[in-house]
Amino acid sequence: MANVRLHRLGDLQLRIMQVLWDRGEASVADVHDALGARPKLAYTTVATMLRKMEARGLAAHRTEGRTFIYRAAVAEERVGRNMAEHVLDRLFQGSLATMVSHLLTAREVSGDELAELERLIAERKRTP
Amino acid sequence: MANVRLHRLGDLQLRIMQVLWDRGEASVADVHDALGARPKLAYTTVATMLRKMEARGLAAHRTEGRTFIYRAAVAEERVGRNMAEHVLDRLFQGSLATMVSHLLTAREVSGDELAELERLIAERKRTP
DNA sequence: TTGACAATACTACCGTGGTAGTATTAACTC
DNA sequence: GAGTTAATACTACCACGGTAGTATTGTCAA
Numbered sequence: 001m002a003n004v005r006l007h008r009l010g011d012l013q014l015r016i017m018q019v020l021w022d023r024g025e026a027s028v029a030d031v032h033d034a035l036g037a038r039p040k041l042a043y044t045t046v047a048t049m050l051r052k053m054e055a056r057g058l059a060a061h062r063t064e065g066r067t068f069i070y071r072a073a074v075a076e077e078r079v080g081r082n083m084a085e086h087v088l089d090r091l092f093q094g095s096l097a098t099m100v101s102h103l104l105t106a107r108e109v110s111g112d113e114l115a116e117l118e119r120l121i122a123e124r125k126r127t128p
Numbered sequence: 129m130a131n132v133r134l135h136r137l138g139d140l141q142l143r144i145m146q147v148l149w150d151r152g153e154a155s156v157a158d159v160h161d162a163l164g165a166r167p168k169l170a171y172t173t174v175a176t177m178l179r180k181m182e183a184r185g186l187a188a189h190r191t192e193g194r195t196f197i198y199r200a201a202v203a204e205e206r207v208g209r210n211m212a213e214h215v216l217d218r219l220f221q222g223s224l225a226t227m228v229s230h231l232l233t234a235r236e237v238s239g240d241e242l243a244e245l246e247r248l249i250a251e252r253k254r255t256p
Numbered sequence: 257t258t259g260a261c262a263a264t265a266c267t268a269c270c271g272t273g274g275t276a277g278t279a280t281t282a283a284c285t286c
Numbered sequence: 287g288a289g290t291t292a293a294t295a296c297t298a299c300c301a302c303g304g305t306a307g308t309a310t311t312g313t314c315a316a
Contacts, residue, residue, distance in 0.1 A: 010273045014218045028293080045275050047294070052273080066282060066293055080219040081234050084227055087215050090142045091208040096231055097244035099212055103224055104252050106209050116225035117249050124232050125242050138303045156263080173305050175264070180303080194263055194312060 004057040004074060006082035012041075012049060013058065017079065020059060020072040027067050132185040132202060134210035140169075140177060141186065145207065148187060148200040155195050 009017070019026055019034040026034065032046045050070055053059045061068040092099040100117075137145070147154055147162040154162065160174045178198055181187045189196040220227040228245075 008272090011218070012274065018218075041274090042276050044277075044294090048276075048296095049274075051295085056272090068294075076219070077230065080215075080227070081230050083215045083219060084231055085234070087208075087211045088231065090139070090146075091204070091211055095241065096228070096235070096237055097241050097248060099208070100224070100228065100245060101248050102205065102209050103212055103216065104248060106213070107224070109224055109252065111253070113223065113225050114249055114253050117228060118246070120225060120229050120232060121242055121245050121249070124237065125239070136302090140304065169304090170306050172264090172307075176266095176306080177304075179265085184302090196264075 006074065006079050007086035009058070009079065009083070013053060016046070016049060016053065017058065017072060017074075017076070020070060021076045025069050025071045027064075027069055031070070134202065134207050135214035137186070137207065137211070141181060144174070144177060144181065145186065145200055145202075145204070148198060149204045153197050153199045155197055159198070 015035050016031055019031050023030065023034070028043065028047045028050060031050065032041070032043050035041065035046070050059060050061075050068075054061060054070070054073075058072070058074055059070050060073040061070045063069070088094055088096065088099055092102070143163050144159055147159050151158065151162070156171065156175045156178060159178065160169070160171050163169065163174070178187060178189075178196075182189060182198070182201075186200070186202055187198050188201040189198045191197070216222055216224065216227055220230070
């Protein structure tokens with residue numbers, strides 16, 4: 001179960017996982033209208049995707065009546081870390097500073113955000 | 129040319145791009161042995177991949193004799209930023225602090241690295 | 257000039273993300 | 287009980303990353 005490739009989730013899969021992470025549990029219908037995209041996806045598309053994701057170990061479900069109630073089977077933390085590390089290693093040779101530098105020069109970052117970053121780094125320096 | 133989907137490059141493609149970025153130009157043979165993977169890829173695999181990548185606008189080539197000399201057609205910066213931003217938006221709701229926090233708790237980060245991060249943030253605070 | 261080599265071109269195949277239609281079935285309503 | 291509804295199951299298809307074999311052809315050496 002731990003051996004799921006976590007750094008190659010597609011866009012739709014990620015959006016679905018986000019719904020599951022946010023809600024804890026969700027039926028196909030819940031997920032379907034939670035992702036209120038412009039050209040609305042077909043209901044069956046979401047259902048199929050969820051089935052595939054369960055087969056891949058990303059989600060799981062229980063049954064309520066004859067409705068499937070899905071939940072995430074991998075923690076958001078794990079996926080986030082995996083994908084972030086993948087990008088970090090593959091594109092920035094593992095240098096967090098380089099990555100942050102690129103991100104800082106291409107986005108508006110609020111003062112709060114910067115302060116929080118400072119705090120994190122200071123904290124990390126204290127505990128090696 | 130600007131409209132290449134840059135946030136969905138596969139692993140092999142990224143490794144190849146890395147070679148092109150590092151060297152500026154490279155023949156298929158150059159790329160082939162630059163990626164010295166454990167079960168060595170077939171030469172034709174690399175050639176095919178490069179052709180596909182050129183079709184996708186990721187690389188380009190000139191001819192020297194009858195040898196193709198490839199080069200990257202997109203800047204490392206752009207790809208790096210794109211992939212990083214994608215992960216940032218999709219998994220950390222755009223919060224750089226959140227992403228960095230996750231990365232800090234799961235990797236060894238050198239003191240130099242932390243100092244550099246601090247410097248970056250301080251600099252950014254000075255120039256809004 | 258013939259053969260060997262080295263290059264690209266072409267073709268094929270698998271896995272999987274993404275998309276959705278059709279089929280089946282369970283359940284509710286009248 | 288018959289019909290409608292709402293759920294999943296099944297199937298199919300495209301795009302594309304990844305992998306590689308076979309075919310073709312240009313070039314150089316003997």
